[in-house]
Amino acid sequence: MRRRVLMLDGSGRFSVEDQPLPEPREGEVVIEVRACCVSPGTELGSVPGRRKEPNLDLPPRPFGYSNAGTVVRGSGPLQVGTPVAAMGGGYALHATHAVVPRNLCVPIPDGVTFEQAATNHLAATALHAVRRGEFTLGEHVAVYGLGIVGHFTTQIASMAGSHVLGVDRYPLRRERALATGWAELVLDPLDPDFDARAAELCRGHGFDGGVIAFGGDGVPAFKSLVRILKQSPDGHKMGRVVVVGGARIEHLFAAGLGNVDVRSSARPGPGYHDDAWEHGADYPPVFVPWTTRRNVEECLRWMAMGRMKTEPLITHRCSLEEAPAACDLLVEQPDQALGVLLSP
Numbered sequence: 001m002r003r004r005v006l007m008l009d010g011s012g013r014f015s016v017e018d019q020p021l022p023e024p025r026e027g028e029v030v031i032e033v034r035a036c037c038v039s040p041g042t043e044l045g046s047v048p049g050r051r052k053e054p055n056l057d058l059p060p061r062p063f064g065y066s067n068a069g070t071v072v073r074g075s076g077p078l079q080v081g082t083p084v085a086a087m088g089g090g091y092a093l094h095a096t097h098a099v100v101p102r103n104l105c106v107p108i109p110d111g112v113t114f115e116q117a118a119t120n121h122l123a124a125t126a127l128h129a130v131r132r133g134e135f136t137l138g139e140h141v142a143v144y145g146l147g148i149v150g151h152f153t154t155q156i157a158s159m160a161g162s163h164v165l166g167v168d169r170y171p172l173r174r175e176r177a178l179a180t181g182w183a184e185l186v187l188d189p190l191d192p193d194f195d196a197r198a199a200e201l202c203r204g205h206g207f208d209g210g211v212i213a214f215g216g217d218g219v220p221a222f223k224s225l226v227r228i229l230k231q232s233p234d235g236h237k238m239g240r241v242v243v244v245g246g247a248r249i250e251h252l253f254a255a256g257l258g259n260v261d262v263r264s265s266a267r268p269g270p271g272y273h274d275d276a277w278e279h280g281a282d283y284p285p286v287f288v289p290w291t292t293r294r295n296v297e298e299c300l301r302w303m304a305m306g307r308m309k310t311e312p313l314i315t316h317r318c319s320l321e322e323a324p325a326a327c328d329l330l331v332e333q334p335d336q337a338l339g340v341l342l343s344p
Contacts, residue, residue: 004344005095006323010058012050012331014324017060024099027279030073031086031105034114036094036342037066038323039122040330041147041245045215047331064094066121068114075102076280083108085117085300087268087292088278092121094323096344101278103271106296109304115317115341116303116310119148123299123308124268124292126152126213129244130160131290132265133209137161140202142228144189144221145214145245146173148339151180151313152299153211153244158182159307162208165201167221170335172315179312189224198228206230209240211265218247226251226260269295314339 001021008014024030038044043063071082078084084105086092091100108117126149135141139162143154146168154177158164166183168174174186185201187194198207210225212218222241229239237258243249244265251257269292271277283291302308315338318326326340 001097003095003097004320005062005093006064006320006327006342007060008047008063009060010050010055012047012054014327015060016321016323019062021097022099024073024075025279027075028099028101029071029075029078029084029105031067031069031084031098031100032072033067033069033096033098033344035068035118036064036344037118037122037148038064038094038327038330038340038342039066039148040334040338040340041149041215044327044331045246062090062093062095065089065092066118067092067094067098068108068117068120069098071105072097078102078105078107083114083117085120085296087121087124087296088272094320094342094344096320102280103278103282103293106293106300109300111304112300115314117300118341119152119310119313119339120296120299121268122148123152124295125149125244127156127295127299128267128269128290129153129211129213129242129265130156132263133157133211133240133242135160135162135209135240139163139208140205141165142167142198142207142210142225144168144210144212144225146170146177146186147214147245148313149244150211150213151177152308153213155180155182155308157211159302163201165198165207167224172335173338176312176315176338180309182309189221194224195228202228207239209242211242211244212247212249213245215246216248218243218245218249219251221247222249222251226257229260232259268292310339314341316340318342320344
């Protein structure tokens with residue numbers, strides 16, 4: 001059996017190639033892919049560097065880590081014909097067919113489309129970030145970076161009962177954040193009245209925390225976030241800052257930062273990249289209740305309930321053969337595109 005798959009080479013160029021479908025291992029299923037979601041951050045973040053300094057010795061490789069489709073070769077409870085959301089780097093590729101470990105596949109509930117389900121990896125990553133921040137009822141939370149993960153973070157923190165400020169420099173992303181209905185305020189970080197408008201949202205109490213949901217230089221965003229955090233009577237800043245986007249941050253700690261908790265949020269939850277778990281093992285739920293799989297399940301459930309919104313995040317739809325041009329758009333004009341869905 002063969003498949004068509006989207007490839008990325010060492011010079012940062014995209015192509016679609018025909019290749020043999022790998023034989024599934026024990027604990028893996030084969031999926032006929034119906035929709036893929038391209039991540040403009042994690043998947044494409046290395047592309048500008050590759051184009052600037054090409055590595056011609058690096059051959060083209062398949063990429064992608066979030067898709068949805070129908071099981072055509074089953075394993076365990078995932079029988080042939082089951083519609084599933086699939087995730088995992090190197091597994092849930094942008095392709096016509098994918099071979100994925102069964103714990104990285106979650107049955108799609110009634111009322112959820114393949115397109116919605118294809119966003120599952122990014123949605124679960126956002127859910128894990130909100131868990132890491134422990135954001136709760138009545139708190140004020142600022143989300144810096146309104147890519148797909150930032151959008152989902154905004155929605156989930158709001159569902160948890162927090163008042164959320166969305167921050168992004170691109171008008172398109174700010175508009176889409178407002179369209180979901182979850183962000184109470186959306187601002188350009190360069191707005192001269194940024195601090196005053198943020199203070200109005202939190203009614204002068206200061207923000208309890210925030211999330212930095214983008215890669216690259218995170219220093220300006222971090223400094224901005226610390227500036228609007230709540231402050232104790234002794235002048236120390238307080239709050240919880242979660243970094244989910246792979247940003248690089250340099251800042252003084254101790255007296256230079258106050259009593260601020262800085263937390264890294266890696267991946268969509270426990271289990272991901274544990275080969276044994278991915279292929280069917282499990283952790284004792286009393287100790288690890290929120291695995292990657294359960295985080296995906298919860299996001300799909302919210303989509304089925306109509307609470308988690310995906311449609312405002314999608315700016316482009318195209319076929320697999322058109323994917324190279326769509327990926328170029330995400331890389332070269334990030335102000336013009338956000339969510340790109342592929343239909344193999």
